[in-house]
Amino acid sequence: MPNGQQVSDDQLILGYYACHDNAFEELNRRYRGQLYGSFLGLSGDPSVADDLTQETLLKVVNTKNSRQGRYQRGRGAFNRWLYRIALNVWRDHLRRQKRQPPQQPMPDEGATEEERRESRAAPEVPDPRAGPGAIARVHGFLNALKACLMRLTALQREAFIRIYWLDQTAREAADEMGTNENAVWQLIHRALPELRDCLKQRGYTTRQGIDEDALRGAMANSVDEAIRLAGNVTFVRTNQMGGEQP
């Protein structure tokens, strides 16, 4: 393996297939955050995200002895292959949830649409870094967005995460979701007003509420950078009656 330069994902997975378990540990280190983040966005539950991350990595481990399932160079990037496995793991998780007995109903069963939406809403845990001021506003907004995402249907959420988080094209998302591009965009476009309304209910507007330039600047860096920039982000928090406060 080359010294002094980043070893590629391809080299690592092939290294693991050649019985270097340390190569797998490096892949684990590189991707577990992204896998966990995706599963947390899909499920809203840290313990589910923890288990599904491990399950995905276990599936990767098992491709070593599988002729069909192995990663093959030249047939797409490693991270695409990994996310295909991860999203299959997510779909298996949803199938398992349907097997839950009636005495432990899943949030989607036996409830009104409103109750279903409420039950999917992630609890808004106060962020330890939150306090008065701009940082709190950034975290407040992101927590609200997270909670609102959990109120979408599982399919809408999956479409959002594929397109906006995993940078899949609509075609790729459609192929893997067993549907067509139009259906993927429909999922997203039907979800947008729901997200907007939900954010509004929580006191955040979207159209005027986010300073796009500041947010874009934050995007290019990291969450910590976003927090640093938060002083420049002019979230407008509206009161519950619809009026706006600077």
Add this chain to the structure above:
Amino acid sequence: MSNEEFTLAQAMKLLYEQEVASAPERHALEGPECLRLPRFARGAIEQWTEAEREHVRTCPTGYCQRMLALSWRGEHPPLAHLSQYARGEYPYPKAMQFHLEHDRCGRCRVVVRVLETLRTVAATVAVVYGEGLLRQPEEAAAFAEPRAPVYLCQTSADGKLIVTVVETDPPEHELKVYVEAPGCGEGGGRVRVTLAGESATLERELELEKTEFGWEAEASFGKFEEAVARLGEDWVVVAVFREPEG
């Protein structure tokens, strides 16, 4: 893309970064002594050292047995493990309980139930696995080779019972199970055939009949496609032969 969509897309990216940044470095239950994920690979489990087996048995956080259970998702534990568990002798019972109770694997629950009844009744059992037979390969289905008709045969460990599962030719195209009992005495006997799938269980009690070839019975489980659609992708056939009482 409207301004609002663009802004939301940017906010989604920021949220993703936050979720990724919140990822723990390891699974919440994982301790420093716990086995690394590659040790839970198919094939590796059978090669655990005595020290590894002991750790998994007594893992203080339960992480290792949880990983063992996660490794069975989509794979199922081997019959020998289910059999040991049914006898109360399985060294990693928390892993099996997680698979049966938390993941609610219908197919393994039925197998364990059948095997548990054998603890008190003298009987012969033969198990045929239908796992993954009908699963489409990863390649596009349009380019996949036509699937060969199902034909599976298994003999019990003591040689007293032979079970054959067959997908018959069109136009009948049925799922049929044939049983032969070479070790059957003159009194004949009965064979209970259970098809346990992830989503359904189909059962038949068959009376063995004497033919020129020995003691035999057969049962149709209806149209192949319909039966398999009810059972799900992963199914198993358990045949239990009991000699008549007295």
